[in-house]
Amino acid sequence: MTDFSLFDILPNGVLIFKNKKIEYINQHLTDILSIGYFSRKNSVEIILRILNVKSEDDLFDFFINHDYFSSKKKVIQIEHSRHAEYDVFTFTLINDLLLKKDLQVNATTQKVYIDEKVAKHFKLNNIQKVNVLTFYKGVPIKNIGKIIRIKTDSIEVVVNSKHSISLLERDDILLMMNTKKGASVLHGSVVDHNKNTFTIKNFYLSNDDMHLRNGLRVKSDNNMIINVNEQNFRVYDISTRGISIYISSTEEEELLKSTKSAKLFLDDKVLNLSMRYLKTITENDKILKIVFIISSTENDKSILNQYIVNKQNKILREIHDYVE
Numbered sequence: 546m547t548d549f550s551l552f553d554i555l556p557n558g559v560l561i562f563k564n565k566k567i568e569y570i571n572q573h574l575t576d577i578l579s580i581g582y583f584s585r586k587n588s589v590e591i592i593l594r595i596l597n598v599k600s601e602d603d604l605f606d607f608f609i610n611h612d613y614f615s616s617k618k619k620v621i622q623i624e625h626s627r628h629a630e631y632d633v634f635t636f637t638l639i640n641d642l643l644l645k646k647d648l649q650v651n652a653t654t655q656k657v658y659i660d661e662k663v664a665k666h667f668k669l670n671n672i673q674k675v676n677v678l679t680f681y682k683g684v685p686i687k688n689i690g691k692i693i694r695i696k697t698d699s700i701e702v703v704v705n706s707k708h709s710i711s712l713l714e715r716d717d718i719l720l721m722m723n724t725k726k727g728a729s730v731l732h733g734s735v736v737d738h739n740k741n742t743f744t745i746k747n748f749y750l751s752n753d754d755m756h757l758r759n760g761l762r763v764k765s766d767n768n769m770i771i772n773v774n775e776q777n778f779r780v781y782d783i784s785t786r787g788i789s790i791y792i793s794s795t796e797e798e799e800l801l802k803s804t805k806s807a808k809l810f811l812d813d814k815v816l817n818l819s820m821r822y823l824k825t826i827t828e829n830d831k832i833l834k835i836v837f838i839i840s841s842t843e844n845d846k847s848i849l850n851q852y853i854v855n856k857q858n859k860i861l862r863e864i865h866d867y868v869e
Contacts, residue, residue: 547568547631549561549568549569549571551861551862551864551865552569552571552861553571553572553573554686554687554688554705554707554861554864555571555573555684555685555686555687555861556573556678556685556687557573557635557636557637557685558571558573558574558577558621558635558636558637558638559571559573559574559633559634559635559636560574560608560633560634560636561631561632561633561634562601562605562631562632562634563630563631563632564630565601565602565605565632566601566602567589567601567604568631570585570588570589573687574636575588577616577619577621577636577638578591578592578595578616578617579617580592589601592604595614595616596614605632608623608625608634609625611623619638620638621636621637621638622636622637622638623635623636624636624637624785624850624854625850626850626851626854628854628858633854635854658747658748658749659748659749659750660698660699660746660747660748661697661698663700663731663733663748664695664696664697664698664699664700667692667695667700668695672692672722673691673692674689674690674691674692675689675690675692675702675720675721675722676688676689676690676720676721676722677689677690677702677704677705677708677718677719677720677721678718678719678720678721679708679711679717679718679719680711680714680715680717681710681711681713681714681860681863681864682714682763682764682860682863683762683763683764683782683860684763684857684860684861684864686705686707686708686710686711686864688704688705688707688708690702690703690704690705690720690743691703693742698746699736699744699745699746700744700745700746701742701743701744701745702720702742702743702745703741703742703743704741704742704743705741706740706741707864707865707867708741708743709738709740709741709867710863710864710867712735712738716734716735716736717732717733717734717735718732718733718734718735718743718745719731719732719733720733720745730750731748731749731750732748732749732750733745733746733747733748733749734746734747762782762783762784762787762853763782763783763784763853763856763857763860764781764782765779765780765781765782765783769783769809769810769811770809770810771788771790771807771808771809771810771818772807772808772809772810773790773800773801773804773807774800774804776800778790778791778792778797778801779791780809781834783809783849783853784853785839785846785849785850785853786838786839786840787823787836787837787838787839788809788818788820788836788837788839789826789834789835789836789837790834790835790836790837791833791834792825792832792833792834792835793832794832795832797832797835798825798832798835801822801835802822802825802835803822804820804822804837805819805820805821806818806819806820807820809849811848811849811852812852814848816841816845816848816849817841817842817845818839818840818841818845819839819840819841820837820838820839821837821838821839822835822836822837823836823837823838824836
């Protein structure tokens with residue numbers, strides 16, 4: 546049997562079939578469905594009941610013929626790809642933000658650093674473990690971290706060794722805690738690290754950030770181009786539902802904000818995208834990129850999804866093989 550355990554680091558549900566029989570189910574899918582504490586066998590039985598199907602064969606057919614399903618007021622999107630003898634289904638919990646028709650987010654909020662408050666909060670509440678989320682080439686890496694030391698303005702967390710590869714790109718890290726008032730998300734910076742121990746500070750509360758990234762999204766190759774109004778722009782990253790484009794001026798921003806369609810050059814193919822402006826990302830008053838929600842024909846969507854899955858699998862292998 547192929548080892549699929551690397552998919553457990555993804556905050557996306559993954560279910561893999563071989564000959565219409567379930568070969569693998571990752572932890573995140575059972576977490577989405579609130580059945581993470583059941584055994585694999587019981588989890589499969591519960592999923593069958595949730596979707597009102599009788600067998601794994603019927604479950605396979607359901608996923609093939611549906612784009613989404615609902616469970617406990619959650620809407621979960623289904624994506625399918627095939628690799629050799631395996632059918633791979635990925636499941637994304639659709640964020641409410643993406644369902645609002647006229648959403649426009651101002652992303653230029655002022656960061657207020659709260660290092661001392663964070664340290665005090667962790668110490669007073671005796672918090673010993675926390676969900677850790679980092680990114681490498683756009684692919685999210687999620688694990689539980691153990692807090693080993695709390696200083697006045699920083700904390701030290703032992704993380705999974707796979708997180709170390711994310712530091713090759715940037716020092717961003719998110720710590721996610723469940724509180725009585727809901728999920729609390731802290732965005733911090735890794736200011737020092739020794740093997741798997743990260744020293745983290747420069748914390749601020751993160752209300753609209755990487756933790757909202759529920760879909761498979763990967764950074765594009767430098768040569769991925771999108772053509773808008775006869776002008777070419779470089780793509781920053783892409784998913785089947787969204788795209789980020791490099792821009793460097795307010796003039797480019799204004800030009801693109803009214804865009805309704807574009808052509809994406811993907812390897813040797815040209816995909817036609819429908820686009821809706823979502824937000825502009827800035828940092829230190831400098832415009833970095835502009836973000837759109839996208840849609841396309843079923844054929845183009847399938848091509849894009851296959852590209853993203855292939856790219857993600859390559860990155861996952863890099864993560865798996867990385868030795869600092």
